[in-house]
Amino acid sequence: MTDPKPIELLPSLWRFEDTCNVYVLRDGDRAIAIDFGSGRWMARLPELGIGKLEHVFLTHHHTDQCAGLLGKADLPFAVHAPMGEEAFLEPEKVKAYHSAPWYGRGCPQSYLVPPEGIPGVRCNMDWCGDIFWGNRRIRFVLTPGHGPYACSVILDQQGRQIVFCGDAAHDGGTLWQPFHLEWDHYTGGGALAAWEGIMRLAGVGMDLLCPSHGPVIDQKPAQALQLLSRRLMDFFKAKGSVCPGEKDRYVEPVIRPSGAKEVLPHLYQFGGNGYLLVSSSGEALIVDPCLGDVSALKALLAELGNIRPTAMAVSHYHCDHCDAIPALRDRYGAKAWLHPKIAEPLADPEHTIMPWLPPFPIHPDHLWPEEGAWRWQEYSFAVSHWPGQTWGHCVFMASVDGQKVLFGGDSFQPASRWSGTGGFCAYNKSRFRDGYIPSACLALEWSPDIIATGHGTFYRYAPSQFRKIIRWAESAEKAVRALCPSGDLEKDYCIVHDILAQNAALRRDSWA
Numbered sequence: 001m002t003d004p005k006p007i008e009l010l011p012s013l014w015r016f017e018d019t020c021n022v023y024v025l026r027d028g029d030r031a032i033a034i035d036f037g038s039g040r041w042m043a044r045l046p047e048l049g050i051g052k053l054e055h056v057f058l059t060h061h062h063t064d065q066c067a068g069l070l071g072k073a074d075l076p077f078a079v080h081a082p083m084g085e086e087a088f089l090e091p092e093k094v095k096a097y098h099s100a101p102w103y104g105r106g107c108p109q110s111y112l113v114p115p116e117g118i119p120g121v122r123c124n125m126d127w128c129g130d131i132f133w134g135n136r137r138i139r140f141v142l143t144p145g146h147g148p149y150a151c152s153v154i155l156d157q158q159g160r161q162i163v164f165c166g167d168a169a170h171d172g173g174t175l176w177q178p179f180h181l182e183w184d185h186y187t188g189g190g191a192l193a194a195w196e197g198i199m200r201l202a203g204v205g206m207d208l209l210c211p212s213h214g215p216v217i218d219q220k221p222a223q224a225l226q227l228l229s230r231r232l233m234d235f236f237k238a239k240g241s242v243c244p245g246e247k248d249r250y251v252e253p254v255i256r257p258s259g260a261k262e263v264l265p266h267l268y269q270f271g272g273n274g275y276l277l278v279s280s281s282g283e284a285l286i287v288d289p290c291l292g293d294v295s296a297l298k299a300l301l302a303e304l305g306n307i308r309p310t311a312m313a314v315s316h317y318h319c320d321h322c323d324a325i326p327a328l329r330d331r332y333g334a335k336a337w338l339h340p341k342i343a344e345p346l347a348d349p350e351h352t353i354m355p356w357l358p359p360f361p362i363h364p365d366h367l368w369p370e371e372g373a374w375r376w377q378e379y380s381f382a383v384s385h386w387p388g389q390t391w392g393h394c395v396f397m398a399s400v401d402g403q404k405v406l407f408g409g410d411s412f413q414p415a416s417r418w419s420g421t422g423g424f425c426a427y428n429k430s431r432f433r434d435g436y437i438p439s440a441c442l443a444l445e446w447s448p449d450i451i452a453t454g455h456g457t458f459y460r461y462a463p464s465q466f467r468k469i470i471r472w473a474e475s476a477e478k479a480v481r482a483l484c485p486s487g488d489l490e491k492d493y494c495i496v497h498d499i500l501a502q503n504a505a506l507r508r509d510s511w512a
């Protein structure tokens, strides 16, 4: 690979296109750099009249910003990073981060924690402070998004005020890899923090806005930031209600002495997530068996007397909906039926990059068809893939005590529960046009009476809720796409799993 070429922005200010944009500012024969990338650009410094690089200011900890610094002790320059980035940059903390088991974890606070730390890194860039280089005042402004502590760097050169915004902004009012805003799987917390940071930055007068990826913005940077702030707010709003104005329509259960809720004479909800569907034969089907719910299940079975669980079914692969399968198989001999889209991530969680996986593989006794029918005892189920909160999700519906009951996991919830959905995010493989929309259409087509969802919620179906969800999904997709530099969701937003897989390889090609 050839060394990146210096591109002169102003006298004594250059940009290198490395694994990220690296900006180098010279003063006499000394220099500072904003971000570092692989460091291969260092070979070009002598020809720019630079004898000594004195400081590197990292806008944030992502591997592409600092790959060439990882694991390097006794660096001949000081490396600074924003306050708070210790957690992702100090060698011991990075080691601890990567050695902690990630099973059962949701979205990480950062998707690009370097594989190793930077010995001697100084996380001393105050979120609204400065560091002097000679008599030059290098200023910092907190602009989160690519992690919670990312900062922009401001300095003056040739009478111009220049802002290095890291990945807080990208050309065209967009954001580099917008999935980085998803610090959890169901709120817009990261998007809101990013919006606040951009509003903070938009108030700063600037002649040149220098992002970590893509071109420098020298035409109306304030307008570009205003456009980005509107798009960030749209993205944040998309993380809000999916069915504004809808009532919850909860079904009132009979509370049984064991604490279980009798939804219908043959259907009980127990513990946090489980349902027990009882057959007149005395056999029972457990829906969404979770280890945390096993004692509640035992109490319910004790109360019911002669009932034997012989089957298990799962709405989606998240561990709190399936991790009791092996234990209940051992205890009752119950067989597990899984939808193929759920069986897939459960087969090899150790090598699967998705959130909320169980810590061990779970294999089905029988596979359902992708779409079709399943008969269990006197119950005839319709079965389908039902992507929404996650791609690994299905739906199944049968008539119970004369009511059509749809078992719906976490994709759709009553309006007051998590804004009506278990949330969308790239890491969970949520989709709109191929996910939420066809799933909501299916609900409208199946027209159930009762929707039995995860986390103990069961409510009456209303078509208005799902019509609103379709409209929400259309505008949510638009909001996410508007942030994508390429305008392509798959290319910029849905690639989080590839980026995570490549993370460790990023550091291999570096300067020394």
Ligand SMILES: [Zn+2]
Pocket (backbone or CB within 6 Å): 060, 062, 146, 167
């Ligand atoms: Zn980044």
Ligand SMILES: [Zn+2]
Pocket (backbone or CB within 6 Å): 318, 320, 321, 410, 422, 454, 455
């Ligand atoms: Zn859940």
